[in-house]
Amino acid sequence: xxxxxxxxxxxxxxxxxxxxxxxxxxxxxxxxxxxxxxxxxxxxxxxxxxxxxxxxxxxxxxxxxxxxxxxxxxxxxxxxxxxxxxxxxxxxxxxxxxxxxxxxxxxxxxxxxxxxxxxxxxxxxxxxxxxxxxxxxxxxxxxxxxxxxxxxxxxxxxxxxxxx
Amino acid sequence: xxxxxxxxxxxxxxxxxxxxxxxxxxxxxxxxxxxxxxxxxxxxxxxxxxxxxxxxxxxxxxxxxxxxxxxxxxxxxxxxxxxxxxxxxxxxxxxxxxxxxxxxxxxxxxxxxxxxxxxxxxxxxxxxxxxxxxxxxxxxxxxxxxxxxxxxxxxxxxxxxxxx
DNA sequence: TATTGTTATACTCTATAACTATA
DNA sequence: TATAGTTATAGAGTATAACAATA
Numbered sequence: 001x002x003x004x005x006x007x008x009x010x011x012x013x014x015x016x017x018x019x020x021x022x023x024x025x026x027x028x029x030x031x032x033x034x035x036x037x038x039x040x041x042x043x044x045x046x047x048x049x050x051x052x053x054x055x056x057x058x059x060x061x062x063x064x065x066x067x068x069x070x071x072x073x074x075x076x077x078x079x080x081x082x083x084x085x086x087x088x089x090x091x092x093x094x095x096x097x098x099x100x101x102x103x104x105x106x107x108x109x110x111x112x113x114x115x116x117x118x119x120x121x122x123x124x125x126x127x128x129x130x131x132x133x134x135x136x137x138x139x140x141x142x143x144x145x146x147x148x149x150x151x152x153x154x155x156x157x158x159x160x161x162x163x164x
Numbered sequence: 165x166x167x168x169x170x171x172x173x174x175x176x177x178x179x180x181x182x183x184x185x186x187x188x189x190x191x192x193x194x195x196x197x198x199x200x201x202x203x204x205x206x207x208x209x210x211x212x213x214x215x216x217x218x219x220x221x222x223x224x225x226x227x228x229x230x231x232x233x234x235x236x237x238x239x240x241x242x243x244x245x246x247x248x249x250x251x252x253x254x255x256x257x258x259x260x261x262x263x264x265x266x267x268x269x270x271x272x273x274x275x276x277x278x279x280x281x282x283x284x285x286x287x288x289x290x291x292x293x294x295x296x297x298x299x300x301x302x303x304x305x306x307x308x309x310x311x312x313x314x315x316x317x318x319x320x321x322x323x324x325x326x327x328x
Numbered sequence: 329t330a331t332t333g334t335t336a337t338a339c340t341c342t343a344t345a346a347c348t349a350t351a
Numbered sequence: 352t353a354t355a356g357t358t359a360t361a362g363a364g365t366a367t368a369a370c371a372a373t374a
Contacts, residue, residue: 019250022328026248029236030297034304036210041327043207046200072193084190086183088366115332115373133194140198146325155322161310163205164186252343279350279355
């Protein structure tokens with residue numbers, strides 16, 4: 001699961017997972033000129049980089065996001081976590097089950113409302129989050145490695161104009 | 165399937181489909197500062213806009229991309245189409261089946277190699293592609309409506325530095 | 329009667345493997 | 352023996368609906 005320091009992660013490691021608009025036998029036509037298609041290609045590469053750093057650990061981008069969210073919001077309810085990640089409640093249950101089975105989170109019955117849980121990181125969970133943050137940073141850095149600091153800031157600003 | 169001229173499509177119509185990093189009870193922590201997460205949010209919105217313009221027609225972004233690709237590359241083999249969209253051959257078969265069932269494409273046995281087909285648009289397919297292109301353009305325009313022309317060009321340039 | 333979370337179920341998407349027919 | 356395409360099958364992921372406990 002750890003990436004060796006000597007072979008740095010590169011976006012070139014996952015280029016093959018996304019089709020390339022430029023060099024292929026086929027012409028993408030209108031798709032060539034659609035921002036949505038460019039975003040999709042970038043997303044595939046980012047997702048592939050995450051899959052690569054997570055390896056065969058069973059961790060997925062979604063599960064990692066869930067753990068990060070729990071770490072940042074100790075005691076959050078499952079419904080809140082589901083909403084924050086755009087998930088149904090059953091899907092959130094499963095993601096939390098995954099981490100609970102690995103002793104990384106625990107469900108504590110809320111003292112004021114015994115229908116709901118507050119979700120908290122365990123000691124092992126804190127360690128795991130630290131590792132995961134490093135891996136996520138590696139993948140994200142590899143994704144934008146070809147951009148200067150100024151370009152990256154501008155890309156983030158422009159993306160935020162879309163999703164904010 | 166046609167969007168009425170009087171109610172213009174807006175990204176605000178699908179905002180609810182992607183979680184918002186800014187206004188919610190939870191803090192996204194590290195995710196807040198990851199380009200990959202911003203790309204994912206933008207991708208969800210773009211995908212949702214496409215779903216909205218396609219309505220309940222059964223057309224999906226993937227199927228629309230397939231038809232566009234066939235229109236731009238008449239006579240392409242299924243394997244080429246699959247590769248260009250990052251699909252397995254069975255998945256490409258299904259997407260082409262969808263359009264064939266709607267009389268929009270036809271498989272013509274290649275005269276030189278009778279194992280393979282060339283895929284071609286029918287007359288109905290040409291009409292459908294024209295409609296679809298207008299819908300895709302609507303969705304894409306709505307996605308980037310908040311950007312100036314200069315900002316859009318810069319966004320496309322920066323995304324291309326990632327996916328190219 | 330409404331809400332939190334779980335379980336049961338079904339659906340969509342996709343891939344791998346096995347098959348047919350050509351080469 | 353290899354390749355193009357199809358069919359069969361299975362897995363992952365997700366959602367909706369039904370359910371239990373609590374409010």
